[in-house]
C-alpha cells in the first residue's frame with residue numbers, strides 16, 4: 001500500500017477540474033531527514049522552531065539559528081518557508097528557562113505571550129529570521145495570537161529589530177512577510193480585522209480545536225470530546241477562510257487536519273488552497289486532491305455546515321469519500 005501511495009508524490013496537486021492547491025511540509029528542523037520530500041512540496045508551511053530550543057542545553061544563539069534558517073531558505077529557493085517564532089509553554093518546556101508553575105499551562109504564559117515577556121529572546125530570533133530572509137523566501141509567523149493588540153505589538157517589535165539591523169548595516173529581508181497562526185477562537189472571530197493587519201495566516205487546527213471545544217488536546221480521558229470534525233470547526237474555518245481570501249491574503253491550514261485527506265477535501269470546499277502537513281501525509285493528500293472535484297468539495301462543505309454533530313460529519317464523509 002505504501003509503495004502504491006508513492007506514485008502520488010511527484011504529481012502537481014491539482015483537482016480534476018483544474019483548481020491548483022499547494023501542498024507544503026511541516027518541519028521541526030533543517031535536517032536532511034526532515035526535508036526528504038522537499039522536491040515534492042511547494043514550500044514549508046510550518047517550521048516549528050521550538051525544537052531548536054528544546055534540543056539544546058541553553059538558548060540557541062542568533063548565529064546558530066541564522067545558519068538553520070538560512071539552510072532551509074536556500075533549499076527551498078523561491079518557494080516560501082514559513083518560520084514560526086518560538087512556541088514554548090503549554091506542553092513544551094525548556095529545562096534551562098525558569099518559568100512559573102501554572103495550574104493551566106495551555107491557558108498560561110506560552111508562545112507569543114512568553115516572547116513579549118522575554119523580549120531579548122524574541123528579538124534574537126527575529127534578527128536571525130530577518131537576516132536569513134536574504135537567502136530565500138522566508139515568511140515570519142506568530143503563534144498563539146489572541147488579539148489585534150498582540151498582532152500590533154509583535155509587528156512593532158519586528159520594526160524595532162529592523163531598525164537595529166539598519167543601524168548596524170546588517171543585511172536582511174526588508175520586505176519579509178509577516179503573518180499569524182489562527183488557533184485561538186477570539187482571533188478567528190476577528191479574522192476580517194486580523195487580515196487587514198497581516199500578510200497571511202495559517203490555521204492551527206490542533207489548538208483551534210482544543211480552545212474551541214475546551215478540551216485539553218493531550219488528555220486521554222477527554223479525547224472523545226476533542227472533535228476536529230465538529231461542524232463548529234468548519235463553520236469557524238469558513239469565516240476565517242472568507243475573511244482572508246476576500247482581502248487577497250493567503251490562508252493555509254497547518255494543523256493535523258491539513259494532513260487528513262477527508263478534511264482537506266472539506267477545507268478545499270471552504271476555499272482553502274494551501275495545506276501544510278507532516279511528510280507522511282504528502283502522498284495521501286496529493287492523491288485526494290488529484291481525485292477531487294472542487295464542485296463536489298463545495299457541495300460537501302455546504303452539507304457539513306448544516307449538520308449537527310461530529311458523528312454525522314464523519315459518517316457523511318465516509319459515505320462520500322470512503323477512505
Ligand code: PEP
Nearest residue numbers: 183204205206207254255
Ligand atoms: C496547531 O496548533 O494546529 C499547530 C499547527 O501548532 P502546534 O501543533 O505546534 O501547536
Ligand code: MG
Nearest residue numbers: 183204206207
Ligand atoms: Mg498550535
